[in-house]
Amino acid sequence: QEAVIPGCHLHPFNVTVRSDRQGTCQGSHVAQACVGHCESSAFPSRYSVLVASGYRHNVTSISQCCTISGLKKVKVQLQCVGSRREELEIFTARACQCDMCRLSRY
Amino acid sequence: SGWWGNLVGCAVREFTFLAKKPGCRGLRITTDACWGRCETWEKPILEPPYIEAHHRVCTYNETKQVTIKMPNCAPGVDPFYTILCCSTVTTECETI
Numbered sequence: 001q002e003a004v005i006p007g008c009h010l011h012p013f014n015v016t017v018r019s020d021r022q023g024t025c026q027g028s029h030v031a032q033a034c035v036g037h038c039e040s041s042a043f044p045s046r047y048s049v050l051v052a053s054g055y056r057h058n059v060t061s062i063s064q065c066c067t068i069s070g071l072k073k074v075k076v077q078l079q080c081v082g083s084r085r086e087e088l089e090i091f092t093a094r095a096c097q098c099d100m101c102r103l104s105r106y
Numbered sequence: 107s108g109w110w111g112n113l114v115g116c117a118v119r120e121f122t123f124l125a126k127k128p129g130c131r132g133l134r135i136t137t138d139a140c141w142g143r144c145e146t147w148e149k150p151i152l153e154p155p156y157i158e159a160h161h162r163v164c165t166y167n168e169t170k171q172v173t174i175k176m177p178n179c180a181p182g183v184d185p186f187y188t189i190l191c192c193s194t195v196t197t198e199c200e201t202i
Contacts, residue, residue, distance in 0.1 A: 006114075006143055013149065033149030037114050040163035043121045043139035044189035058190045063163035065146040091150040101146070102159040 008036030008066035025080035034096030070095035116142035116164035129183035130176035144199035
C-alpha cells in the first residue's frame, strides 16, 4: 500500500492515428485520459436486502470509479505518403470525476 | 481521516451497523468491511464504444461467516442471524 493524491485527474497519453489499415496517412497526438483513485467499499448486506434477494445478495458494494465527465474534439494533422496532409478529429478528455463504475451505468 | 487518508489499495476497516431482524430487538454490531481506493481509468479510443474503461472496486476476496444471536426475540423466532464479512487476511481490488 502506497500513498498518492486520491481523486480522478487528467492524464496525458500518446495516441497514433492512421487513416487506413495500410497507414497511408498517419500522425500522433497527446490526448488526455482520466486516471485516479476513487473510494469503494463492500460490507455485509442489511437483513431487508438479504430477504429481498433470497439470501443471494449478501454483500453490498458502494463504489465509485474514475470516469470521463467531459470530452472535446481535437484536430490531428496526418502526414500522408508524399507531401500530402490530412486532418482528422479525435476525442480527448476535458474533465474527470469519481462517478458510477462502468457496469452499473447500463 | 486517519492513516487511510491517502491509502491506495484496499484494507479491512471496522464497520458498525444496526442489525435488525423481525421479531427481535436490534443489535449494534461492529464487524470488518473492505474499504479503499483502487486505481481506475477511462480513455478515449478511436473505435466504438469510443471510451475504454478499466474499473475495479474493493471487494471481498475471501469471506468468513459470522453468526450472531439476536437479543430479545419473540417465541418461535429463530434468533440467529448470519452475515458475510471480510476475511482479515485478504481484501483487494477486483475488476467488475
